[in-house]
Amino acid sequence: MEFDISWILLGLPLAFALGWLASRFDARQMRAYNRSAPKAYFKGLNFLLNEQQDKAIDAFIEAVQNDPDTSELHFALGNLFRRRGEYNRAVRVHEHLLSRGDLNRTDRNRAQHALALDFLKAGLLDRAEDALRRLEGTSYEAEARLALLAIYERSRDWKQASEIAQRMQAAGQGDFSARLAHYLCEQGDVQATNGQLEQAQVAYQQALQLAPGAARAHIDLARLQHRMGQHQQAWSTLQALAHNSPSALPLAAALLPDIAKALGNMQEIQRWLEDQYRQTPSLDLLQALVTLDADSGQADAPGRERYIQHLGKEPSLVAATRWLASETLHDEQHHPSIQRALEHASKPLTRYRCAACGFEARQHFWHCPGCQSWDSYPARRVEEL
Structure with a gap:
């Protein structure tokens, strides 16, 4: 059978015509697309860059109306609403995204995370907690756990906070041992306030086992031991505090004179405290020494002269005010007003x-x-x- 070349000659014009029609159709589609979402999107972006958020929102709303299936426009609009504090509108945008059946898993997780942020910013912590819990096993899991930890700390739910911190530590998100020790101390404080002293003591001891260098656990435990009449144990705990966290000793300085009186070994504790003060001078350690001097009843006790010695090392308006409080001035009638003025000036410094x-x-x-x-x-x- 011979091939007739005339069929090719007839087909070429037909193929050209079909191609031309297709190109015209694509061009019309492109122009229609450019007239709708992208034009409004870029207009909104321009307004956003010029910090004209009201106009940017209007432009993005127009873009969403022209192309309601574009998820990126919804995310941009929802974020704008959140930044402006219009949390209800942001929630509606992100809930609308989550209600779409054609949304892929990545965008669905992203919308869930954005919705959780909306609730957090709005202060709706219970709804934020629920939204964040739904992000377990997603790429937003680490961020969600941090946000949950902040919620539980803010609401003082220390058991839930401990659970989240333990899971984060197990997942390699950091070392949360110090924070877990704080949670135990918080629970111990509540128990001690409610008279559950033994349970509180257990909580503080667990905190020390978890974080041996935790200053708070030492201080809280020593305070509780002193309250329970375990004065020798309290003294040992404070010595351990000075060894593990010497910079935190001033926070427990006020407890030392009471423990010294309860044990009857003022001189031993005073000598130890003087060594600590020489290594790191502190107003609180200084005040504890002055109190011990007053309680000792010795005629040659340094007493208030310690303030003068401290002033020789460090200029301190607080120390000068305390020294002047019991000094006799030449014009004694002016002493009260001078003392009040100095105390007023030194108060912010304490x-x-x-x-x-x-x-x-x-x-x-x-x-x-x-x-x-x-x-x-x-x-x-x-x-x-």
């Missing part, structure tokens, strides 16, 4: 300051109430920093 956020407080905190950081308060007061 506070403790968080090294992470700068939050100041009259008492020492292990968990900063400002930034929620652990162990961010130095044991020394503002004047000594």
Whole structure:
């Protein structure tokens, strides 16, 4: 059978015509697409870069309406709502994404994580907890556990916090032994307040086993032992504190005179405390020594002269104010007003300051109430920093 070349000649114009029609159709589709979502998307992006968030939101809403199946536009819109504090609208956007049956697993996990952040920012901790729990086994698992840990610490649910911290440590997300020791001490504090002294003692001892260098566990245990009449054990615990965490000893200094009186060995504890003070001078250690001097009843006790010796080492308005409190002035009638002025000026210097956020407080905190950081308060007061 002979091949007729005329069929090729007839087919070429037909193929050209079909190709031209297809290209025209694609061009129309591209123009229609550019007129809808991408144009609005880039307009919204431009507004966002120019910090015009209201106009950016309007542009993204227009883009979503033109192309409701585009998940990226929903994520951009939801994040914008969250940044503006419009948490209800952000929640609706991310819940709409989760309700879509065509969403792939990666985008579904991303939407679940975004929804959890919406609830966190809105302060809806119970709903945030539920949303974060759903992220177990996903690529957002580590972030979700950190957020859950923050929720449990904020709500003071120390058992749940311990469970999450243990799982994070087992997963290799870091060493949480010091934080777990804090959780045990928190539980021990509650038990001690409720009169459950034996249970509290067990909690503090478990904290020490978990983190032998934990200053708080030593201090809380020594305070409880002294309260339970175990004065010798309390003295041994404070000696262990000085060995493991000498910088934290000032936080327990006020306890030492009471323990010394209970044991009847003031001179031994005084000599030990003087050695600690020589190594690291501190206002709290100084005050404990002055108290021991007063309690000793010895005629030649240094007493308030220690303030003068301290001033020779370090300039201190607090020490000068305390020394002046019982001094006799030439114009004694002016003493009360001068003393009040000095106490007013030195009062802010006796506070403790968080090294992470700068939050100041009259008492020492292990968990900063400002930034929620652990162990961010130095044991020394503002004047000594």
